[in-house]
Amino acid sequence: MTAQLGHFTLVLALLVTLYGAVAFLVGSRRRLPPLLASAERSVLVSFGLVTLALLVMEYALVTSDFSIRYVANVSTKASPIRYKIAGLWGNLEGSILLWEWLQVLFIALVVFRFRRRPHPLAPHALGVLMGISAFFLVLLAAVTNPFQQHAPVPPDGRGLNPLLEVTDMLVHPLLLYHGYVGFSVPFAFAFAALLTGRLENEWLTLTRRWTVLAWLFLTAGILYGGWWSYRTLGWGGYWAWDPVENASFMPWLTGTAFLHSVMIQEKRGMLKVWNLVLITLTFALVIFGTFLTRSGILSSVHAFAEGPVGIFFLAFLATVVLGTLGLLLWRAEQLRVPGELDSLVSRESAFLLNNLLLVAFCFTVFLGTIFPLLAEAVRGVKVSVGAPFFNYVNVPIGLALLFLMGVGPVIPWRRASWASLRRNVVGPTATAALATALLMVAGVRGFFPVLGFVLPAFVGATVVMEFGRGMRARRRLQGEGWGTAFRGLVERNRRRYGGLIVHLGVVLLTIGIVGSSTYKLEREAALAPGESFQVGRYTVRFDGLEGAEAPTHFRVWGAFTVSTDGRPGRVLKPAQRFYQGYDSPFASVDARYGLREDLYLILASFARDGSQATVKALVNPLISWIWLGGVVILVGALTALWPGRREEKP
Amino acid sequence: MRRRSMVSLLAGGAILLAFLPGGAGAVPEEEVHHIAMELRCPVCQNLSVGDSPSEMAKEMRGLIRERLERGETREEVLAYFVSKYGEWILLSPRASGFNLLVWILPLAAVLAGAVGIFVVVRRWNSRAKARAGAEAHRFPDPASLERVRRELEATEGGPPA
Numbered sequence: 001m002t003a004q005l006g007h008f009t010l011v012l013a014l015l016v017t018l019y020g021a022v023a024f025l026v027g028s029r030r031r032l033p034p035l036l037a038s039a040e041r042s043v044l045v046s047f048g049l050v051t052l053a054l055l056v057m058e059y060a061l062v063t064s065d066f067s068i069r070y071v072a073n074v075s076t077k078a079s080p081i082r083y084k085i086a087g088l089w090g091n092l093e094g095s096i097l098l099w100e101w102l103q104v105l106f107i108a109l110v111v112f113r114f115r116r117r118p119h120p121l122a123p124h125a126l127g128v129l130m131g132i133s134a135f136f137l138v139l140l141a142a143v144t145n146p147f148q149q150h151a152p153v154p155p156d157g158r159g160l161n162p163l164l165e166v167t168d169m170l171v172h173p174l175l176l177y178h179g180y181v182g183f184s185v186p187f188a189f190a191f192a193a194l195l196t197g198r199l200e201n202e203w204l205t206l207t208r209r210w211t212v213l214a215w216l217f218l219t220a221g222i223l224y225g226g227w228w229s230y231r232t233l234g235w236g237g238y239w240a241w242d243p244v245e246n247a248s249f250m251p252w253l254t255g256t257a258f259l260h261s262v263m264i265q266e267k268r269g270m271l272k273v274w275n276l277v278l279i280t281l282t283f284a285l286v287i288f289g290t291f292l293t294r295s296g297i298l299s300s301v302h303a304f305a306e307g308p309v310g311i312f313f314l315a316f317l318a319t320v321v322l323g324t325l326g327l328l329l330w331r332a333e334q335l336r337v338p339g340e341l342d343s344l345v346s347r348e349s350a351f352l353l354n355n356l357l358l359v360a361f362c363f364t365v366f367l368g369t370i371f372p373l374l375a376e377a378v379r380g381v382k383v384s385v386g387a388p389f390f391n392y393v394n395v396p397i398g399l400a401l402l403f404l405m406g407v408g409p410v411i412p413w414r415r416a417s418w419a420s421l422r423r424n425v426v427g428p429t430a431t432a433a434l435a436t437a438l439l440m441v442a443g444v445r446g447f448f449p450v451l452g453f454v455l456p457a458f459v460g461a462t463v464v465m466e467f468g469r470g471m472r473a474r475r476r477l478q479g480e481g482w483g484t485a486f487r488g489l490v491e492r493n494r495r496r497y498g499g500l501i502v503h504l505g506v507v508l509l510t511i512g513i514v515g516s517s518t519y520k521l522e523r524e525a526a527l528a529p530g531e532s533f534q535v536g537r538y539t540v541r542f543d544g545l546e547g548a549e550a551p552t553h554f555r556v557w558g559a560f561t562v563s564t565d566g567r568p569g570r571v572l573k574p575a576q577r578f579y580q581g582y583d584s585p586f587a588s589v590d591a592r593y594g595l596r597e598d599l600y601l602i603l604a605s606f607a608r609d610g611s612q613a614t615v616k617a618l619v620n621p622l623i624s625w626i627w628l629g630g631v632v633i634l635v636g637a638l639t640a641l642w643p644g645r646r647e648e649k650p
Numbered sequence: 651m652r653r654r655s656m657v658s659l660l661a662g663g664a665i666l667l668a669f670l671p672g673g674a675g676a677v678p679e680e681e682v683h684h685i686a687m688e689l690r691c692p693v694c695q696n697l698s699v700g701d702s703p704s705e706m707a708k709e710m711r712g713l714i715r716e717r718l719e720r721g722e723t724r725e726e727v728l729a730y731f732v733s734k735y736g737e738w739i740l741l742s743p744r745a746s747g748f749n750l751l752v753w754i755l756p757l758a759a760v761l762a763g764a765v766g767i768f769v770v771v772r773r774w775n776s777r778a779k780a781r782a783g784a785e786a787h788r789f790p791d792p793a794s795l796e797r798v799r800r801e802l803e804a805t806e807g808g809p810p811a
Contacts, residue, residue, distance in 0.1 A: 235701045242696045270774075340781065341774035349771055356763040364756040371743070371752045379748050384690050386741030387698060393756050522683065587703055604703055616703065 003068050006056040006147035013049035014137035016042050017104075017130050024127030028120070036123055043111050043126070046133070047104045054101045057094065057146060061087045066157050069150040070094055076159035078551055083165050089173045090160045092294055092309065093146035098173075100136040102181040107133060110185060121202055124192035125185075132184055135316050144309055162553065162579045162586050168228040176221030176248055180286045182214025183255060187283035187320075190276050194327035199272060199334055204262050209641055211262075211279075215255050216637040222248055223630035234587030234602050236522075236618040238626065241390040246369045247289025250362050254282040257358035260351050267413060268348065270339040273328060274355075280324040285362075287317045292369065343415035350408035357401045364393050399451055402510060405503050406459040409466060424462070431461035452514035456507040463504045467497070490639060498640025502633050509629030515622025524604065524616040536619040538599050539563045543571070545610040554578045555588070558603050558613045562592060574603040574615065595628075597621040677718040685714050685727055690741050698741055 020042035027035035057070075061084045066072040074087035074094065089095040107129045114122040140146065160169075186207040193203040225245065226238035239245060258278040264271045291313035328335070341348055368385040375383045410424035435457035439450055467489070474485040490497040525533040532541035543559040557575035561568060570592060576585040591600040600618040607613070686700035691707045699707045699714075710731075717727045731739045743749040 234703055235697055237701055240696050240701075338777060339770070339774040340778040341771055342778050342782075344771055344775055349767075352767045352771065353764075356760070356767055360756060360760045360763060363759050367752055367755055374751075375743070375748060382736060382738040383743045383749065384738050384741050385743060385752060386690060386696065388688055389742035389752070392742065393753075397760070584704070602703055604708070605705070 002056055002060050002065055003147040003149045006053050006060070007141070007145055009049050009053040009056065010137060010141045010145075010147075013046050013053065014134060014141045016046045016049065017134045017137055020046060021127050021130035021134055024123050024130060028123035028127070039123070039126070039130075040111050040115070043104070043107050043130070046130075047108045050097075050101050050104045050137075053140075054088070054097060057088060057097060058085060060147075061085065064157065066155075067149050067151075067153045068146075069148045070146045072150070072154050072157040074157070074160055076157045076552070079159060079165070080551070082167075082170060083160060086164075086169045087160060089177070090164060090169075093140070093144045093148075095173070095177075096136060096139055096144060096309075097146050099177055099181065100133065100140060102177055103129075103133045103136060103184065106181055106185060119202070119206060121189055121192045121196065121198055121206065124195050125188040125203075128188040128191045128195075129184060132188070135312075139309060139312055143312055158581075159552070162577060162582065163233070165552065166228070166232055168224070168232065172221060172224045172228055175217050175224055179214050179216075179218025179221050179248075180251070180290075182210060182217055183251060183279075183283050183286055185210040185214070186258075186279050190279045191324065191327070194276065194324065194331055197331060197334060199331065201266055201269075204265060204275065208262070211255070211259065212637060212641050215252075215259060216634065216641065218248065218252050218255065219637065220630075220634055222252060223627070223633070227627055227630075230623070231589065231591075234589045236520075236589075236600055236602070236616075236620065238623075241365075241368070241387045243369050244289075244293045246365050247285075247293050250289060250365055250369075251282045251285040253358050253362035253365070254278055254285060257355045257362075258282060260358075261355050264348055264351055268339075270337055270348075272337055273335050276324070276328060276335075278355075280320065284317055284320050287313060287320065291317060341414070345411065345416045345421070347408065347411045347413045347416075350404055350411050354401065354404050354408060357397050357404070361394060361397045361401075364397070365390065368393075395448065398510075399448075399455055402455040402459060402506075405506065406455070406462045409500060409503070410462055424465070427465050428458045428461035432458040446518075449514060449518045452518070453511065456510045456514075459503060460507045463500045463507070466500055470497075494642060495640045498636045498638075498642075501636030501639055503636075505629045505631070505633030505636055507629070508625050508632055512622050512625030512627075512629060515625065516620045519621045521619035522616070524614065526612055526614045528612050529610070533617075535599075535617040536597070537565050538617070538619070539566070540572075540599075540601070540615065540617055542613055542615065545606055545613060550577075552579065553586075556585075556603075556606065557588075558606065558615065560601055560615065562599060572599075572601050574601040576603050576606075593624060595622075595624050598623050677715060681718060681724070682711055682715050685718075685724055686711050688728065688741055689731055690739050692735060692739070 020039050023035050023039035023042060026032070027039055059065075060068050060071050061075055062081065064071065064075060064077050064084070070091065070093050071087070074090035075084045079087075087094065089098045107126065110122070110126060110129065114126075159165075186203075189203040189207045193199050222245075225248070229240070230236070230238040258275065261271055261278060262275055265275050291310060294309055294313065368390055371385045372383055375381060406428055407425070410421075412420060432454050435454050436450065439453055444450055444453065467486070470489040471482060471485040474480050474488055475482070478485075478488075480488060521536050523533065523535040527533065527542035529542055529544045532539050534540075539562070541561045541563070543561055545556060545558050547554065547556040549555075555575050555577050557573045560572045560574070561570075562572055563569055572590040572592060574590045575588040577588055578585050587602055589600060589602050591598050598618075598620045600620060602616040602618075604614040604616050683700050686707070687698050689699040689710065691697045691699050691702035691704060691710075693704055693706045694702045697707075699710045701707075714727055717730060722730075728740065737743070743752055745753045
């Protein structure tokens with residue numbers, strides 16, 4: 001009964017959404033206000049129906065209705081209620097349902113936003129968005145019905161993969177999906193601009209904040225994923241260049257390029273085609289990533305079931321890409337803007353290089369991710385493309401980007417005079433030189449580690465100087481205190497200063513990445529109770545093993561007393577979790593986190609009688625700076641996003 | 651009983667070995683780690699032998715150490731694993747044959763993009779200069795105007811209608 005209700009609701013939502021898409025497009029083309037009004041109502045109806053389907057699914061999950069195959073796949077009777085709820089995004093069908101719900105939510109928000117301030121582009125964009133929504137509903141109604149029943153009804157479900165039964169499961173996927181879905185809004189407006197021929201900057205300015213919002217969610221999702229991986233996967237790293245990680249990173253790269261290149265169009269009216277291409281690429285990469293990871297053609301930590309969905313995603317992807325290309329060709333005359341640039345050294349050039357590097361970065365990730373498929377198709381040989389390749393190729397690109405991040409914001413638009421360049425770059429260069437000297441004294445050697453610390457110092461100095469210059473001017477002119485001057489400065493141009501704060505976050509993050517990857521210490525030892533070993537400045541003593549039954553698993557942990565520089569400190573308890581139905585145990589790490597370094601313990605194996613435990617200890621210097629930088633990035637993005645007095649003006 | 655004591659003796663020996671300072675045949679742990687980071691852990695999802703906490707990866711690290719101690723070079727150790735598992739075991743594909751593509755294409759893309767940007771920026775720049783030039787001469791001086799008029803008359807046809 002529940003299953004039929006859920007499925008019927010989805011079919012109904014599909015019909016309503018199809019009607020809405022057509023009504024929006026016809027209504028705006030033929031200028032029929034009543035039809036448009038009815039189309040808007042169809043959005044609300046569709047939102048209501050999809051919400052109902054979502055609630056039905058959650059009801060089935062919470063009440064453990066195992067007659068629905070999906071529920072049996074992702075939960076057990078004994079699962080804590082929060083993981084029953086999170087089961088919604090624990091596997092393929094449910095996550096598409098969640099995705100679709102977010103999609104309709106965003107469409108409803110767009111309707112709401114443009115009801116108060118209508119704009120001729122909005123109905124077309126809404127038509128496009130309803131088309132996207134219809135695609136997901138076709139999947140749900142006809143291809144991967146989440147309400148599929150099966151017989152016989154099993155007495156208990158299989159449950160989530162134990163790796164997913166952690167609190168992070170309640171956060172990370174939701175953030176990412178918000179980001180993915182969010183990029184559909186600027187894409188839809190770009191597509192609408194092409195459809196209608198309103199190709200000025202409207203579509204950019206109307207969706208600017210939607211884009212930043214999507215970027216914010218995607219960034220937060222990616223960073224949170226790294227944090228999750230670091231704290232719970234038990235291998236001591238945060239990023240493995242896994243295909244699914246890459247799938248989320250590719251749209252991030254093009255989205256970031258887009259956020260920068262739109263500024264050239266806004267200021268100078270150039271790069272119109274490029275911006276349309278970039279946002280289409282970003283949206284297409286979101287779909288492509290889903291195709292890659294949901295079609296089962298690549299193996300990955302995150303990959304779900306195989307099935308016929310792959311081909312549907314591919315067809316949708318082709319529609320998006322070919323549709324945009326066709327429209328671009330059709331509008332080619334109108335899009336031709338003769339560009340002009342007074343000097344080769346200018347903000348414009350810096351942005352172009354920034355775009356080149358970000359897109360090249362994305363291309364590398366793309367190539368590396370699909371290369372195993374290519375190699376197998378062409379040579380019939382399986383090859384791997386993993387972390388060493390990605391690091392080797394991308395680190396130089398990343399460092400070049402960092403350099404631009406320092407120079408770009410201080411080069412003026414149009415033409416940079418040598419005098420102004422000198423004035424803006426002397427301070428940061430001196431800082432970089434000082435940093436180099438300090439690093440040499442501290443014993444840092446090697447081209448990449450030195451560059452990896454000096455460039456952040458350079459960028460950090462430009463950001464600080466930019467803020468300092470603005471604040472000093474305000475203090476001089478308006479006699480404000482430092483605090484007021486800071487607030488006033490940021491409020492006057494949230495976008496610029498928010499962006500600079502984001503850059504500062506990237507600086508901290510880079511320091512974390514360089515520090516932890518260059519100076520990581522690793523030691524593994526088998527210890528009897530009472531024995532200890534040394535790693536870095538820590539002595540780790542094994543005190544003994546303990547075990548206990550938890551609701552879903554059996555847990556064994558070792559107690560290790562850690563002394564730092566001889567001073568006794570905390571007891572760390574890395575553990576292994578044993579689940580029924582899984583051959584190998586799952587690690588639960590324990591760590592002593594700090595700004596200087598983390599001491600990270602993994603219980604690798606143990607003797608059943610408690611006479612011995614093998615423990616792996618990692619010292620990860622500066623790794624906390626990654627998360628710290630992440631927080632600063634989010635603060636910066638929020639600053640840019642926050643509604644200010646200036647932006648309230650139409 | 652005897653077997654048990656043998657096992658514990660062996661285990662004790664292994665622990666002792668692990669703590670023993672490097673002898674003549676010992677290889678630095680970094681070298682082992684360096685090679686392990688290049689190899690895919692066969693039983694994991696996308697983790698290197700260096701990172702993986704699995705039993706399999708541990709054995710493979712032992713194998714690397716053993717082979718290095720026997721005097722094999724890094725290349726020989728990697729070649730051994732390739733012969734055993736196939737190319738798939740290497741986390742960065744060898745830069746030869748078809749695999750060259752994955753190494754060369756990113757570089758080619760950056761270079762092509764850089765050239766493209768340079769060409770575009772130069773064109774924009776010359777257009778800006780041309781316009782600045784045109785604006786500077788928007789009002790031609792009377793002497794030139796007079797000369798143009800005379801030359802037009804000299805061609806008899808006069809200015810086209």
